Amino acid sequence: MDDAGPAHSGRFTPLAAPGGGGDAPDLDILGDTIGFYIRVLDLAVSRDLDRRLDGLEVARGKGKITSLLLIDRHPGIRPSELADRTLKDRAQIARIIEGFIAHGLVERRTADDDSRAADLRVTAKGAALATRVRQTITAQDRAFFAPLIAGEDRQRLIALLRRAYLGLLAREGGIGA
Amino acid sequence: MDDAGPAHSGRFTPLAAPGGGGDAPDLDILGDTIGFYIRVLDLAVSRDLDRRLDGLEVARGKGKITSLLLIDRHPGIRPSELADRTLKDRAQIARIIEGFIAHGLVERRTADDDSRAADLRVTAKGAALATRVRQTITAQDRAFFAPLIAGEDRQRLIALLRRAYLGLLAREGGIGA
DNA sequence: TATTGTTATACTCTATAACTATA
DNA sequence: TATAGTTATAGAGTATAACAATA
Numbered sequence: 001m002d003d004a005g006p007a008h009s010g011r012f013t014p015l016a017a018p019g020g021g022g023d024a025p026d027l028d029i030l031g032d033t034i035g036f037y038i039r040v041l042d043l044a045v046s047r048d049l050d051r052r053l054d055g056l057e058v059a060r061g062k063g064k065i066t067s068l069l070l071i072d073r074h075p076g077i078r079p080s081e082l083a084d085r086t087l088k089d090r091a092q093i094a095r096i097i098e099g100f101i102a103h104g105l106v107e108r109r110t111a112d113d114d115s116r117a118a119d120l121r122v123t124a125k126g127a128a129l130a131t132r133v134r135q136t137i138t139a140q141d142r143a144f145f146a147p148l149i150a151g152e153d154r155q156r157l158i159a160l161l162r163r164a165y166l167g168l169l170a171r172e173g174g175i176g177a
Numbered sequence: 178m179d180d181a182g183p184a185h186s187g188r189f190t191p192l193a194a195p196g197g198g199g200d201a202p203d204l205d206i207l208g209d210t211i212g213f214y215i216r217v218l219d220l221a222v223s224r225d226l227d228r229r230l231d232g233l234e235v236a237r238g239k240g241k242i243t244s245l246l247l248i249d250r251h252p253g254i255r256p257s258e259l260a261d262r263t264l265k266d267r268a269q270i271a272r273i274i275e276g277f278i279a280h281g282l283v284e285r286r287t288a289d290d291d292s293r294a295a296d297l298r299v300t301a302k303g304a305a306l307a308t309r310v311r312q313t314i315t316a317q318d319r320a321f322f323a324p325l326i327a328g329e330d331r332q333r334l335i336a337l338l339r340r341a342y343l344g345l346l347a348r349e350g351g352i353g354a
Numbered sequence: 355t356a357t358t359g360t361t362a363t364a365c366t367c368t369a370t371a372a373c374t375a376t377a
Numbered sequence: 378t379a380t381a382g383t384t385a386t387a388g389a390g391t392a393t394a395a396c397a398a399t400a
Binding site: 091092114 | 368
């Protein structure tokens with residue numbers, strides 16, 4: 001409160017250096033919650049991903065990507081299963097699939113064992129796109145987070161996030177048990 | 178592949194128990210990326226938060242919450258500074274502020290030292306709401322994540338996320354450093 | 355000429371309800 | 378009656394461009 005000249009506007013106490021001693025002053029607002037960081041990081045990483053996927057036919061919006069990759073990885077997957085995995089509702093999934101089909105990325109048939117259910121699989125075009133998307137995302141994720149967290153810490157972060165995600169699926173989707 | 182009867186649809190390999198040995202089979206899709214978990218967790222935690230904030234005047238959508246809390250915590254903050262902190266653009270911030278003012282939560286004056294700039298502060302009503310929102314969010318975050326990650330692991334996760342967030346602010350906003 | 359803030363537009367995501375067809 | 382999928386609507390977030398006022 002006495003030195004450390006203002007770096008940006010002079011109105012905020014400057015943030016402490018990440019490696020430094022004290023906490024960042026502004027984080028007392030919601031800094032003891034996981035959700036706060038999740039929300040801000042999601043905004044930043046998804047925005048950056050949108051840019052790097054630009055022109056790839058599933059570009060705008062992060063919502064469709066996981067669905068395409070899941071269909072690619074699990075031929076015959078059903079819409080309701082997609083909804084479970086992605087934590088979206090069936091209505092959303094239906095429109096996403098409609099978009100995939102309109103772009104010639106996915107095919108839909110009636111399931112053999114249940115006339116109500118649909119059977120989804122990627123086309124050759126969809127498979128090619130899925131491969132490119134997967135490569136792009138993997139590269140983007142590394143490039144985006146590398147300057148922020150690296151080495152062992154990166155692995156620890158992934159492990160912790162994965163545990164939370166798995167707990168979430170078990171709780172919300174009833175998958176796996 | 179031989180036992181572990183299908184719990185949901187029978188089409189997926191069941192997920193491994195979070196504490197168990199192997200990785201969850203489906204996570205090889207994007208499981209080595211931080212962004213994948215961030216995106217899914219954000220969807221789930223924000224959806225849950227929306228429900229718990231229902232009726233609180235900033236209910237729908239997570240976008241306004243941090244802005245209100247920042248104005249509450251930093252009287253006199255300017256829109257451009259809000260944009261930096263929340264990683265949103267100025268146009269968005271302008272509409273959010275407009276909404277706050279329309280609801281009598283925030284007041285806006287012209288800044289003393291710069292006629293272009295605005296000077297934001299919460300009203301008594303806005304301050305009261307900010308307090309309630311902060312309490313609600315803190316409680317929600319604990320309730321939501323407690324079953325998923327607890328104790329030391331929770332603290333480690335927060336520390337890692339915070340480090341990434343601070344790095345992000347330094348990189349994108351030009352704040353601090 | 356650059357910056358602060360605003361307005362306007364278009365697209366995407368999300369929630370919700372209602373509907374069909376099958377089981 | 379319950380489930381799988383679809384359709385439709387409304388509200389909210391985001392990106393982008395264009396603009397006025399001031400520095």
